[in-house]
Amino acid sequence: MIMDDGAKATELMNRRSFLVASAAVVGAVGLAGCTSLEGMSRAEAERVYGPLPDERFAVPAVNLNKVDPKYLRRTVRYASTEAVGTIIVDPRHYYVYRIEGDGLATRYGANVGRAGFLWSGDAYIGRKAEWPVWTPPREMILRQPEAAPYANGMAPGLDNPLGARTLYLYQNGKYTLYTIYSTIMPETIGKGVSSGCVGLLTQDMVDLYEKTPVDTKVIVLPS
Structure with a gap:
């Protein structure tokens, strides 16, 4: 499919938005997997x-x-x-x-x-x-x-x-x-x-x- 310049710009923005959102989700999952005790990990507290x-x-x-x-x-x-x-x-x-x-x-x-x-x-x-x-x-x-x-x-x-x-x-x-x-x-x-x-x-x-x-x-x- 051939896109004009405006369509290409819109597609690029959509892809960037998707990547940013995906990174945010991955970061949130990573944080959820780390048990934190007020700035100190469980392992450090122990x-x-x-x-x-x-x-x-x-x-x-x-x-x-x-x-x-x-x-x-x-x-x-x-x-x-x-x-x-x-x-x-x-x-x-x-x-x-x-x-x-x-x-x-x-x-x-x-x-x-x-x-x-x-x-x-x-x-x-x-x-x-x-x-x-x-x-x-x-x-x-x-x-x-x-x-x-x-x-x-x-x-x-x-x-x-x-x-x-x-x-x-x-x-x-x-x-x-x-x-x-x-x-x-x-x-x-x-x-x-x-x-x-x-x-x-x-x-x-x-x-x-x-x-x-x-x-x-x-x-x-x-x-």
Whole structure:
């Protein structure tokens, strides 16, 4: 069949449209076949949140079915004038950010204090510890008598509330009684469960701990 120039142009456009549409369908099928966890593939999440067998107490892998994917670690855009390394706690949205510079931050999902135990303000890391002893404050023992047996300290271990790593928040040389600690309970991430402290999955806390020296600035935003 012989086509004039106008018909040829129309046919060419139709073919181009078909190729573009076909490419879009193929791309959509490819994306559908890749299980994504908020910017992280399932395979990557299983690696990042896998077991830590070489720890003093072997840490189990995170059950990814028990944590909302939006709380998994990722690099995000975060406008801030704070210095690289500054930690910003956002209890309203259950996130902890580490400023990386160039408008970026590492974001970790967190659990935060229950209503009535929320604290905000500027602080700094006055001390850090691996597998610390947990000593409940006197005020906690009065509220929760079941903590009394640990008045002189609870030995490190997987059952210890502070877990594998802890960053202690200070103001003006004094411990505020608030910490950023590690937890092996993924079901607590995105919830208000603690007495004012902030918890990260152990795998995330190990990552943050290694990057955070003593004297690092911490900003806890109002809830």
